[in-house]
Amino acid sequence: MLQTIVGLFILLFISLLGYRKTFVRVPLPAGAKFFFLTGTEFIFIGLALGDQFIGVLDRTTIGHLGPLFSLGLGYFGLVFGLQFEIGKIRRFPRAFVSATAIQAAVTFVWVFAPFLWLLYQIDPAASTVGSALAIGAVACCTSPTMIALIVKESACRPTGAVDLIRYIGGFDTIIGFTLFGAAVCMMHHAPPPLGIDYLPVLQWIGASIVVGIGMGVLLHLLTQVHCAEDELWVFIIGIITFAGGVSLFFGLSPLFVNMVAGITAANLPGSKDRVFVALARQEKPFYIVFLILAGAVWRPGTLLGLVLAFAYLVFRIVGKVLGGYVAVRAIAGEFSVSPWVGFGLLSQGGVAIAMAMDFYLSGGSPLIDVIVAMLVLAVIVNELISPELTQRLLTGAGKGVA
C-alpha cells in the first residue's frame, strides 16, 4: 500500500510538473528536437522508476493503479470517439474516407500476417491470433497530435497532402481501436457473457459495444443541458472511470469501450464540443502518465523484444508506405497527392503507448512482456525518424504536388 501511494504520488507529480516544463523546443537536429517536443524522454523516466532500476513503480504497484489506468485509457478512447461525428466527416471529400480505410487495411494485413506466423513460431500455445491482431491494430494507428506538431513546426502551407495526412491520422486510429477491441475480446478466457458457448468472441465484442453505447447515451443525457465547469468534469471523470472500470472488470478494452461511448455521444443531437474541449485541454498530463507507465513496464533487455521490434518497425514502415501508395492510387481519379503519403503516417506517440498499456492490462497472452517491449521500442524509434520523413514529404508536397 505504502509503495502504491508513493508511486502514485511520484507519477502525478512528474506528470503535472512535466507537462509545463517539457514539450519544449530544444535547438537540436529534427529527430532529437521532436524527441523532446513529444515528451518521449518520459519513457526513460518510467524505465528508471520501474522494477528494472529504482523499483518505485514495480509491477505490483502498477497493478494497484487500476483507477488511474481506466481513467487514462478511457480518456484516450473518449477523445478519439468524440471526433468521429459523421456530420463533420462528411464535410471532407469522400476520397479521404476511402484512402483512410484502404491505408489502414493494407497496413493491418501487412503487419498482422507475418506476426501471426512469427508469434506462432515463438509460442504455439499462446493466443497468437489475438496478439497478432492487436499488433496489427497498433500498427494501423497514427498519432494525429504528432502530425499536427510536425505540420506546425514545418510551417508548410496547407495542401491536399497535409489535409489527407491529418485526416488519415485522425481516423485510422478509430479503425485501430476497433480491431484492438476485437483482439482483446479474442484473448478472453472467461465464459461468454450470455452464458451460451456460441461465438464467444462476438458476444464479448457485443458486450463492449453495448457498454460503450450505454455510456455514450449517459454522457449525452448528462451534458446536453448546460452545466457548470465543475459539474461537467464530475460527469466526464465519472463516466470515463465507470466505463473503464466495467471494461477492466470484465477483461474488455477500455480504449474501445470509451471510443464507442465517444462516437455515440458525438452522433447524438446536441453539443458535445464542450466535452471535447475540456478533454483536449488535459491531454498532456494524461499522455505523460502513460509514457511513464509504459517505461515502467518496459523490459528493453530481452533479445527477442529487440528482434521483434526491428521486424515490427520494418513491416510497419513498409505497410504504411504501401498502404498510402495503394490508397492514393485508388483515389487518383478524385484526388491527386504524392503516392508516398505513407511516409507522413509513421508517428505513433501516445496512441500506441495507450494501446500497449491496454494490451498489458488485458493479460491474455504469455508474450505480453515481449510484445509491450517491442511496441514501446518501436514508438521511440518512430518518434526519432518520423518527423524527418514527414517534413520531407510535406516540403515536397508544398512545392506543388496536389
Place this chain on the structure above:
Amino acid sequence: MRRVAGLLVIVIFMGLVSAGVGGWCHLEGARQSLSFGFLLIAAYLLGDILSWFRFPKITGYIVAGVFAGPYVSNFIPMDTVVGLKLLDSLALAVIALSAGGELELAGIKRRCRRICWGVAFQVIGVFTGIFLLILAGSQFIPFLKNAPAPVVLSAAGIIGVLSIARSPSSAMAIISESKAKGPFTETMLGVTLIIDVLVIALFAVAVSVALAVAQPDVRVDAVFLISVGIELIGSILIGIALGWAVDYYITRFGAELPVFILGTAFLVTFFSDQFARFLDTFYAIRFHLEPLLTCMTAGFFIRNFTKNGDFFIKRLDRLSLPVYILFFSLVGASLNLAALRQTWMPALLLVIGRSFFIWTSAWLSGRLGGDPPVFAQMAGFSYIAQAGVSLGLCGILGRSFPDWGAAAAVMVVAMISINQLIGPVTFKYALDRVGEARGKRHATGS
C-alpha cells in the same frame, strides 16, 4: 428528467455488472475504478434530484452511498469501500482546510462571547443530559443491563462525551451549498470546529477516568492525558507550518494550486498515520497527530495571517464538488446499518435525547448571549450531524474496554448513522429560517 434518466441508466448498469458473472477481474483496482465512477455520478445525480425537494445535496450523496454500500445493494462491497478509504481521508483533509479557511478572525472576535457561550453550554448541557439519560435508562440498554455501577458510570461518561462530537465536514458542505454567510453561520461554524477539537481531549479524559473508575487499582493515566495534549498542540503547530508553506508556494509559484493542495492533504494524512505507526512499532508510544486539526489550522492561518487567503479559498472552492461527493457517498457506504439494525431502539432514544439537549443548550446559550430569538430557536438544529472524529473515537472505545466497549461502540455508531442522515436536513432548514442561505453555490454544482 434527464437527471432521473441518467441515474436510472447508471444504476441499471451497475446492477447488471454486480449481478453478472462476478467479473473477470484480474486487475486489482478495477472494482475500485468502477465504484469510484458509479459513486461520482450516481451520488451527484441523486443529490441534485433531492435538492428539487429542498433536501441538502449531501443527503443525496449519503443516501446514494448507503444504497450502493455493502448493507443494501452491495454494488460496492466492503473491501472496495475500505480500498477507497485513502480518497476518503484525502477528501476530509481538503474539507478541513476549507473549514479552517472559512473562519475569519475578525468575525470570531466579534462573536467571541457567543461562541464561548455556545461551546460551554453545548459541552456541559449535552454531556450532562446524556450522562443522566444513560444512568436512568441503563436497564433498557442490553450491554448495561445488570452491569455493575462503575461500568454504567464509565459508559455513561464516555457516551456522553461522544454525543458532544459534531461534523464539521457536513457543516462545511451545507454552508457551501447554501452559500450561507452571516452571524448565525459564523457562530455555528466556530462552535462546531471548537467542539470537534475539544471532544478529542475530553474523550481522553473520559477514557482515563473510566478506566480508573472501572478498575480501582488503576489510577488516572496522566501520561496518556499529557500525550493527548501534546498531540493537539503538535497538530496545531504543524498546521501553522503547513499554512506558511502553502502561502510560500502561492506567493512563489502559484500554478497548479489544486494539485498542490491535494498533495498537501495527502502528505498530512499519510504521514500522520505513518508517524503514529512508526512510534508505536519502534518505541511502543501511542501518539497520533490529528490531520483534521492540522488542516483546519493551516486553512485558518492562510485565511487570517497571509495575503493569499481569498485566492486560496477560491481555488479550494473549485475542488469542492468532487470532494464533497466522494466523501459523503463514502460516508454513506460505510454507515454500519448492521449496527443500526441491532440497536436501533436505544440508538433512536439516544438521538432524540441528544437532539433535545442540543436544542435546549443552544437555545439557552443564544438567549444569554443576546442573539435574536430566531437564532436561538434555530441554533439547535445546526448541531445534530455527526461523523468523522466520533466514528474514530468509537474504535478506541471498543479497544479500551473489551468487556462492554464493543457493544457500546455499536450503539454509538448506530446513533451517529441516524444523526448523519438527519443532521444536514435540519441544518439546511435552520439556515433557510434565519435567512442566511443565499442560494445555490457554484462550488457544489448548482
